[in-house]
Structures are given as C-alpha cells and as structure tokens.
Amino acid sequence: MLYLKRFGPLAVMTLLAVAVACGGGSGTTSAPAEEQAAAGGDASGPQAPMFAVDPLWPKPLPNHWLLGSTIGVDVDTQDHVWIVHRASTLAANETSVLNDPPTAEECCTPAPPVLEFDPEGNLVGHWGGPGEGYDWPSSNHGITIDHMDNVWVGGNGGGDSHALKFTRGGQFLLQVGVAGRQPDSLSTDSYGRIAKISVDGGVNEIYFADGYGNKRVAVVDADSGELKRFWGAYGNEPDDDFDERYVPGGPNLQQFLSPVHCAEVSASGLIYVCDRAHDRIQVFQKDGTYVDEMLVMPNTTGSGAAWDLDFSHDPEQAFMYLADGVNQRIHIIDRENLTLVTSFGDGGRQPGQFFGAHSIAVDSEGNMYTTETYEGKRVQKFSYLGMGPVTADYQGVVWPE
Secondary structure, X not given: OEEEEEEOOOOEOOOEEEOOOOOOOOOEEOOOHHHHHOOOOOOOOOEEEEEEEOOOOOOOOOOOEEOOEEEEEXXXXXXXXXXXXXXXXXXXXXXXXXXXXXXXXXXXXXXXXXXXXXXXXXXXXXXOOOEOOEOOOOOEEEEEEOOOOOEEEEEOOOOOOOEEEEOOOOOEEEEEOOOOOOOOOOOOOOOOOOOEEEEEHHHOEEEEEEOOOOOEEEXXXXXXXXXXXXXXXXXXXXXXXXXOOOOOOOOOOOOOOOOEEEEEEOOXXXXXXXXXXXXXXXXXXXXXXXXXXXXXXXXXOOOOOOXXXXXXXXXXXOEEEEEEOOOOEEEEEEOOOOEEEEEEOOEOOOOOOEOOEEEEEEOOOOOEEEEEOOOOOEEEEEEEEEEEEOOOOEOOOOOOO
C-alpha cells in the first residue's frame, strides 16, 4: 500500500491510501568498485561524463576566514556557487586569534555561514547566522537556491525542526516549521532535522529530506510553507518506532533509516531519495508512488554510501552523480537503468580526494561542485571534460592532464 498524506490550502484533508503495484523495482545492486576495477574497460564500452579536479578553485578567502565542516552546496541561475558551513566545527588552534587571551596576532576567524562564489571562484557574497524574526539552526545543514533565486537553509541539530528561506542577499522571508519540537514523522507543523531541501519550480513546491530525526520526504508550498503531502520508504506510512538496522545481504527495510539525506526532483518528474545508512536510492513519482530502487556499495555500513545526488546537465539528465562520504567517491549512475557506470575520488586531503564527501551540485556547463564535512572543510570543483569511454569502473583521483 502507498501511504500518502495530503493537506489542502486551508485544512487537513483525509488520509489517502492508494493501492499500487509495488512488487516491481529492479532492486539493482552495484558491485563494489574495487571488484569492478579488476575487470577494466575499453573504448568500445559505455560512455560517461568525464571530470578533472580544478585545484585552483575557489580563490582564497579574504579576512583570514576559514571554513568549518561544509555541509551544503548549490548553483543558482547565474552559475554562482553557494555553500553553507559550520563555524562551530573549527578547533581552537584553527581560530587562535579568537582565544581568550588570543594566541595569534591575526589568524584566523570563521567565515560567515553562507558564502557565494562566481564561476571563476571569486567570493562575491556572504551572510548568515542568527537574526531578528527567525531561528537560525543550531547546526545548519544543506543549502538550496530555488527557482526565484531565494536561498533555503535546513538544520540537523537538536531543536532544528524547521527550515528558513531568505533572499539571495540574506533578507529573511519565511520560516517553515516550529523550532524546538521533537521529531515526529506524522507532524503537520514541524520537521525532524532536515538534511536537504530541493525545488520543483514548475509547481512552486519544496521537498524536504526529513531527515535526521524523521523518516520521510515532506513537500511544502514554496510561498506559504504549508505542508502538502509526505511519505516514507516504498510509499509507506513513516514509523518512528521502527528501529531495525541495515544488514548487508539482508532484506531491504520497509522504512527509511536515519538520515533521509536527499530528495532530488529530476527533469522527468521523478524524485530520487537518498536513504543514506541503507546504501540505497529510492525513486518515486511526485505523489509518493514508489517506482524503483538501487543499492550502491551495498557492503557499506555505519553512515552509509548514499549521501547526496545531482543530475548531469544534459536535457535528459541521463546520469546521476552520487556523493559517498564513507567510501570517499563520486559515483556516476545511469539514471534510466539505475546502474553504476564508474566512480572517481579517494580518501585524502589533496585536490580530487575527499574526507567526508557530503554534498554535490552541477552548473549549467556540467561542472561539478562538492563539499566535505568532518575535517574535510572545503568545497571543490570538478571541471566537465565531455563524454568519454569508461575504461575503468573505478578511476581513482581525476587529476588534470
């Protein structure tokens, strides 16, 4: 059964239970990249988007500013790149000038939470933090630029049961949800530590990956913030009492695990949900009807392999790019067939490597931007090189030639 709860403009409507054929779904499972790499590839094989890291992007920040854990990235209609980071994750020896008493003369201080870069990597805007009329998240998480170039920010800290909407200049517009609530996947007026926010501009809707506390996808009106519908894994009613863990090789679980880390709207109208700790992507129609799923690096446990995704810049969005913050890679996936084509990246601190690959976004030219949480604390650019033959299922670090 599909569980779908809708809410009308003025009042809560009745529960809608729609019978659907959920027995389908390929349950496509990718083999670990290390095993695939041994098979190699050849120029007559499949084609995929190719990338190389740009080690000179972005340019250095001014004012001795540093980034903390960088847990969101998006690209606006001008191809400006936006990130959000957490100053609270910077250690005392990174911000020595702020110690009491200071232990350095000049270096360093946290950058403002929200930063905007132009395509060349110049910092062109910055703002964020507590202000009048809204509750800045205790642990901001995710940033999204909507179809009107407004900026949305979520949060995954204690009491972050809401999301915020600002103009691109940082003027507060809207708070969706009541701050300070406990997680409740059936709530109609609060959320459960939202991991990411996505946009369906054609119908003026916002999708919440809800989240670190809740076990659902929630859809709200972009202007009013009114909740319109929500659903759990396979379209089921989300169940906060569900406490099973993902076991590699075991049955696929009927509930999302914590966190529900992304819910991305494709050009074809399908919604792709990152069930991070389950190593899976589930696909839905906009009304919450389950369509299909795939597992990625399915022997991954702990924080899981499915962190964030975006789509290739071609009109058909033939490929998905999935950030994997445990295996420290970007996976390139055939969107139609839900099959893993190739992966790149590796663990480390050098350009093209990752330490907690967290968020991902693509600009209109096909370039990819990633951010890193934990001690990664950075944003990277991977320049799009065009389509090329897949000669290895695991490419390693994609260094420019």
